[in-house]
Structures are given as C-alpha cells and as structure tokens.
C-alpha cells in the first residue's frame with residue numbers, strides 16, 4: 323500500500339451535535355457502519371465548541387442546540403471540518419433564508435438542511451467530503467472571474483481586498499498574517515501592497531525590500547514583468563510591494579481597467595500563474611476602487627469606536643450599493659473583523675455590531691473575528707516577524723477569518739506540512 327493512501331483506509335470520524343433525540347438517532351444510524359466512527363457528541367452549543375478541540379473529519383450539527391442564529395453564526399467560523407447543518411423547521415422563512423445564506427459563506431459548510439435529510443444519501447456525501455478533504459484538492463464556489471488562462475483550473479482563486487476607509491485600523495497587519503495562514507494551509511499565495519510608501523514588505527519578512535515593486539510591473543506589464551516584480555518569502559508565499567510614494571500610487575490607481583498595466587490585469591496575470599489566493603492591501607483613499615473592482619471578496623477591518631462603526635457602515639454601503647454591479651463582492655463575500663479590542667476602551671463587539679446595524683438600518687454581517695489589542699504586535703513587526711508566527715493570542719484571534727476563506731488541508735490528513743510547521747514554531751495545535 324502506498325504510504326499516502328493509508329489515510330483513506332481509516333474510518334471517517336464524525337462529531338454529532340444537537341438535541342439529544344436527534345443525536346441518538348444519528349448515533350444509531352452511523353454506529354453500525356464500518357466506514358464511520360463517532361468521535362464525540364455534544365448536546366449544547368457550549369459543549370459543541372469545547373468538542374471542536376478534538377479532530378474530526380465530518381460534523382453533523384443540529385442548529386437547535388444553539389440559542390439562536392447569532393450564536394450559530396459565531397460558532398461556525400471556528401469549525402474546520404466538513405459540516406452539515408440542520409436548521410429548525412419552525413422559524414420564519416426569511417430568518418431561515420438569512421441563516422442559509424450566511425452559512426453558505428463558509429467553505430467548510432457543505433450543505434444546509436431544513437428539518438431532515440435522507441440519511442443514506444447524506445452518509446455517501448459525508449464519506450466523499452471526508453475523502454476529498456484528505457486528498458486535498460479543494461473546490462471553491464467563490465471565484466466568479468473569467469478564468470482567462472484557457473485551461474481548466476481546479477481551484478477558483480480567492481481575490482481578497484482588505485479595506486476600510488481609514489488608516490491605522492490594522493489592514494496591512496491582517497493582509498500579511500492572513501496571507502501567511504493561507505500559505506500554511508497549502509495555497510499558493512500572492513500579497514499585493516497598494517500603499518505608497520508601503521510598509522507591507524517590512525511587516526512580512528526581514529529579507530524583503532521596497533524594490534522591486536509595483537512600478538516594476540507597471541513598466542513591463544507582462545508575465546516576465548510580474549516575475550520581476552515579485553519577492554518570495556517562501557515557496558508558496560510571494561509579495562509585490564507597493565509604491566515608493568503617494569504620487570506613484572495615485573498614478574497607478576487612475577489607470578483604466580482595460581489598460582495592460584491596470585490592477586485588474588495584474589490580478590488576471592497572477593491567476594494565470596496559478597496563485598489560488600491573492601490578497602490586496604487596499605489603501606484608504608479613493609484608489610481603493612480599483613482594488614475593490616479586482617477582488618471577489620472583502621475583509622472590512624474596523625476598530626471598536628463609534629467613528630469606525632460609522633465609517634464601516636459607509637464602506638459596507640459603498641461596496642454593496644454604490645459599487646454593486648461594478649464588482650463581484652456581494653454581501654455574502656464580505657467578512658468584518660473588529661481589531662484592537664481592549665477591555666474598558668471604546669465599544670464592545672456587540673455594541674459595535676449594534677451601532678453599525680442601527681446606522682445601516684439593515685442587516686450587517688456578524689463579526690467573523692475579534693482581535694484584541696496586543697502590544698506585542700508592534701514589537702514583532704519591529705523585528706520583522708509576523709504575529710501569527712510568534713503570538714498565540716493573535717493567531718487564535720485571526721484564525722476564524724482564515725477558516726472563513728481557506729479549508730485547512732493539513733488537519734484531517736495528519737501528515738500535512740502545516741502540522742510540521744506548527745510544531746517547529748512551537749505553537750499549540752488547537753484545531
């Protein structure tokens with residue numbers, strides 16, 4: 323037997339979560355089937371979160387074990403395994419639809435059911451999903467750009483703009499750390515800095531310089547020009563630094579989309595080069611429009627203040643209303659991160675969310691990650707080390723954001739580079 327096939331012989335481990343009657347039913351159905359092994363059961367939402375610490379291939383989750391949709395949506399980003407969610411029948415249709423749409427944002431949620439599912443069919447799907455995860459090729463529903471490259475592409479590229487309308491919220495920090503997590507999970511990742519001057523290379527690695535940069539691409543917008551503009555942090559984490567100054571930045575941002583040197587063309591070229599994750603560190607200025615037009619997902623970074631809540635509301639409206647139709651960022655492709663949260667300072671996460679919702683007079687996505695104010699972040703950036711590499715608090719806090727975009731291919735196979743890397747860095751493996 324080939325060494326890399328041994329995993330497929332293991333039974334698929336399953337976590338069952340829901341009210342007791344439901345869990346008992348599932349338990350009976352699965353326990354007689356040799357391909358499955360019940361790894362644990364949970365009857366309440368808290369218990370479910372605690373049981374996630376164990377490793378399982380598949381989760382069956384009856385949402386009735388949560389107090390409501392908000393608690394469910396807060397738990398889902400913490401999940402990494404292939405998950406099947408059962409929503410209760412007896413709730414209003416619009417709430418069901420909203421929950422379904424919210425859940426579909428997460429690549430780890432394979433399917434949602436209302437009420438019941440056909441168990442034998444579901445078991446087939448669960449088995450296939452677990453094998454799929456173990457064998458690693460992931461298909462994302464997300465990317466809707468034209469492939470451009472001609473050949474068939476196994477993976478849709480996530481093109482993520484990290485943005486808000488204000489400096490200092492933590493965009494560049496999130497771009498660099500999210501990019502590192504994508505690389506760790508096996509995605510070929512390209513970070514593009516769009517500031518001038520641009521601190522991105524300084525945040526990522528001590529060996530990076532401010533040149534080559536986007537001007538290198540601009541003067542030669544071809545596959546060779548792209549290669550020349552790139553700096554490599556590791557085999558799968560590459561960056562293109564932004565501009566030396568503000569003038570060069572605004573010049574670039576004014577280039578029309580159809581021009582060969584535009585940001586959209588650069589992204590197309592990167593897709594041809596088989597990057598599966600491209601993260602754009604969008605500037606707070608009006609130049610962000612070209613980054614938003616090139617992206618298919620958005621991370622809105624906010625701070626826990628009333629002013630930031632207001633700006634976040636405006637940013638959300640800008641993307642979903644003013645620019646809708648000009649880009650492919652629908653509300654379900656938007657992730658909101660609250661950064662630099664400090665006890666006794668500013669708004670709590672709930673207050674922040676309520677403030678935006680009130681100002682918006684409509685629904686606003688739940689916060690996918692809440693990152694505390696961690697003074698060590700600045701020190702680590704000074705040493706040119708990424709916080710996710712050294713600071714476990716930062717790593718834990720940003721992980722739900724990574725989970726909402728990237729499936730962790732290392733977790734279920736147990737032999738991925740991811741685990742090894744984590745061990746070398748001496749970081750506790752939680753999921």
Ligand SMILES: Nc1ncnc2c1ncn2[C@@H]1O[C@H](COP(=O)(O)OP(=O)(O)O)[C@@H](O)[C@H]1O
Nearest residue numbers: 489490491492493494495662694695696699700
């Ligand atoms: N979670 C955090 N805790 C403490 N400091 C942070 C955190 N995130 C970012 N910072 C610091 O805040 C400053 C601004 O962050 P940066 O990522 O450059 O923001 P932006 O790109 O939005 O202007 C930097 O000095 C960075 O070290």
Ligand SMILES: [Mg+2]
Nearest residue numbers: 493494495517
């Ligand atoms: Mg920045």
